[in-house]
Amino acid sequence: MLILASKSPRRQELLNLIGVEFxxxxxxxxxxxxxxxxxxxxxxxxxTLKGLEVSRKYPNPVLAADTVVxxxxxxxxxxxxxxxxxxxxxxxxxxxxxxxxxxxICQRGQILDSFSELTKVYFKKLTEEEINWYVKTKDPFDKAxxxxxxxxxxxxxxxxxxxxxxxxxxxxxxxxxxLRKLGxxxxxxx
Ligand SMILES: Cc1cn([C@H]2C[C@H](O)[C@@H](COP(=O)(O)OP(=O)(O)OP(=O)(O)O)O2)c(=O)[nH]c1=O
Numbered sequence: 730m731l732i733l734a735s736k737s738p739r740r741q742e743l744l745n746l747i748g749v750e751f752x753x754x755x756x757x758x759x760x761x762x763x764x765x766x767x768x769x770x771x772x773x774x775x776x777t778l779k780g781l782e783v784s785r786k787y788p789n790p791v792l793a794a795d796t797v798v799x800x801x802x803x804x805x806x807x808x809x810x811x812x813x814x815x816x817x818x819x820x821x822x823x824x825x826x827x828x829x830x831x832x833x834i835c836q837r838g839q840i841l842d843s844f845s846e847l848t849k850v851y852f853k854k855l856t857e858e859e860i861n862w863y864v865k866t867k868d869p870f871d872k873a874x875x876x877x878x879x880x881x882x883x884x885x886x887x888x889x890x891x892x893x894x895x896x897x898x899x900x901x902x903x904x905x906x907x908l909r910k911l912g913x914x915x916x917x918x919x
Contacts, residue, residue, distance in 0.1 A: 731913050734783035734793040739879070739898040744792075747905055749914050756782045756793065760806070768799040769845040772831030777843065780833040790836045790913055796898050798874030800826040808875040814864045817875035821885075823854035826874065828896045832904055834911060842907045846900035848891030850878070855885060 733744060736755035744751055756779035763778070765771035772795045780793030798805040800820055808814035828850055833843040868882055869875035876882030878889075878896045894901040908914035 730789060731908070732783060732787055732789045732791045734779050734791050735898075737794075737898050740794060743894055743897065743899045743901060744904075747901060747914075748917060749905075749908060751792070752789075754783050754787065754791075756780070758782055760795075768797045768804065768827055768829040769831065769847065771795075771804060772797045772829045773833065773843055773845050774831070776831040776833040777835075777840065780835045780840075781838055784835045785838050788837060790834060790841065790911070792832065792834050792904075792908075794830055794832045794899055796828060796830045796873045796896075798826055798828055800824065805874045807871060807873055808869050811864050814869040814875045815860055818855060818860045818863065818869070818885075821852045821855075821874065821876070822860075823852065825849050825851050828874070830895050830898060830900055832900065832907070834907060834913070841911055844903055844907065846892055846895045846903055848889055848893070848895045850886055850896060851888045852885050853887045859885070 731751040732754050733751045734756045758778045763774050765774055775795035776793045780791050784791040805817050828848045831845040834841045866881055868877055868880050878886050892900045
């Protein structure tokens, strides 16, 4: 059975949604200090570190992913405190940013497939009141870029170009194609 190397409840929900059978073994890598020039390089590198770590411990195929938010060349991770969350939301206000998810499928330390997907997201102009309210909800803290499109943060998103699920943490169409190609996912009725 497939192993999902992720503690993200969103990735678990998305795989459940399409009926992939999997178990969870979260990786424990240090995401800091990974150097990359593009957001897709960064997302795939981080997903590779997570996937390979878990794939060395179990014989099963492993799927890992990483989601990165990039605005005008700057990468935004998860905010560490309220001030960082406020700063991130001010940056995103009234502009487009990119959300890139890298996905790696590997087995016994070998990469079977890897890819990334980019979605452009446009935030409405935020008021300080909206930013302060949103930070108080605590929603920003476990999410790259400091917001969740699928939670209260959705009220800030005026438009997107690309895959919605990619913003939530896993590009479903590309992931399903890859898993099907590798024989790890079959279309079933019930
Ligand atoms: C932009 C955005 C990100 N996110 C989430 C997706 C990811 O879970 C998280 C980015 O962190 P990641 O490091 O990609 O993932 P994670 O730490 O949650 O889980 P793991 O490393 O174990 O796989 O941000 C949303 O849920 N909604 C959004 O709109």
